[in-house]
Amino acid sequence: MAAKKQLNGSADDVEAAFYDALSRADLDGMMALWAEDEEIVCIHPGAARLIGHAAIRSSWEAIFERGSVQIRPLQLHATHNMLTAVHSIVEEFQRPSDSSQDVHILATNVYVKTPRGWRITMHHASVASGKPPLDMFKASILH
């Protein structure tokens, strides 16, 4: 845990740590990846906008009470400058076997460079209808 809290890598490193924390239902590890700023924003698929650490932490706590979340971030499409990185991702997840609808999750993750390294300032995830796109020209697997 200590190592996570001192994470000082790139936006890509923080993104990998984000999906890793999800896969382990690691609430403290997850929250340590966010900027120390009450302006942070989190939007879970279909849910209302959450602003600030307390609201965002509560939401992840409620999610993790139901278990860990296995997501593979695919088809990273990134734009960045010296201070900000904007990542657009297709989130591949294990769908319930009785699911009849084809859907996929799109996420926008925004990272800012802080004195302690890159941190999350925005996570906006939403449901898109249809199968995940075959984005051949841009396709990349993050890790």
Add this chain to the structure above:
Amino acid sequence: MAAKKQLNGSADDVEAAFYDALSRADLDGMMALWAEDEEIVCIHPGAARLIGHAAIRSSWEAIFERGSVQIRPLQLHATHNMLTAVHSIVEEFQRPSDSSQDVHILATNVYVKTPRGWRITMHHASVASGKPPLDMFKASILH
């Protein structure tokens, strides 16, 4: 139109022009607000991710063929630095009178500073269940 194409204002100005172009179904005016960069990303509510000018222009063209889009951007929540502005907005729109479900639209709009002024690099809009939040502490009306 010429004035729109030479728009050189702040991210807030570009955002106002974006919702104005929607309200007038002004395709050229809309597209002039995006960064001249094939890395731009647009996600319409519930739809697949679009990357690049051609795909994004086509999507707005299809939308505008059905008419103009009246949206009021409310509850702007913004973070920014010298090069990037990230806006989170609740999009208030006229719901069909026969609509039985309470939903609202959340949008993440990312602007980058270019040599020609601030431009849109990302628009991610999605449907959230429930009524729009009463975000009293952060509430602001953009224009």
